[in-house]
Amino acid sequence: MKPLIEMRNISKEFHNSQETIYALKPTNFVAYEGELVGIVGPSGSGKSTFLTILGGLQTPTTGEVIINGEPFSSLDEKLRSKIRLKKIGFILQTSNLIPFLKVKEQMFLYNRINHSKVENDWLRELFTKLGISKLSDKYPSELSGGERQRVAIVKALYHRPNVIFADEPTASLDTKHAFEVIELLKRETKEQKKATIMVTHDERLTEFCDRVYQMIDGTITQIR
Ligand SMILES: Nc1ncnc2c1ncn2[C@@H]1O[C@H](COP(=O)(O)OP(=O)(O)OP(=O)(O)O)[C@@H](O)[C@H]1O
Ligand SMILES: [Mg+2]
16 A cells, blocks of 8 residues: 555644644654545544644744655645645545535636546545535535535535545534534545545544554554
């Protein structure tokens, strides 16, 4: 198996006037093609920090993130966002939907930026899978929390990223939709040889993962 994304000696500190928070202790991590990796751990333990540094949304204090064997975290922001747009899909705790765009326009934005064609069949398949076909002309503010989350998932998968980061992707979904999401993520990961890294509190979902890590106080340990 080929390593798709790697963390080498990454750490992250936050400084405020009184103290230093060691959000991530020195960490090494590799995700391979076709792998669905789960991350569990208590609130405040560093899971989102881990995910956002891997995906280049935050810069680490030390160390390097490598994607497809190439340095990623040390690139300047412009280059990093270019790679992010092409190779990475984010399903974040905070919604990544743009308030003034309709649901379908959220997806088309990618094509506009990239000067590429809208992939209608693929979009229809994703909308159907996640049960949101009827929502394409609505604005994010007109959706329920779970609907918003499902739209955010379509948005993260639409551009066929190599690496998918999901932070509690099923947090506001009922059991039926939670399983649909995890099955879709798993199938995409296996068929398209992606790597998916998912933070979750839901033990039913870790069942679907190839490997599971636990984060405690900024230290990550493989538990399965
Ligand atoms: N921008 C920031 N500035 C200062 N401290 C931060 C910042 N972001 C995170 N932290 C701190 O770093 C630690 C790890 O935060 P992180 O968001 O990674 O936790 P988490 O495991 O994702 O928690 P949750 O399950 O609640 O989402 C926490 O103590 C948090 O308060
Ligand atoms: Mg978090």
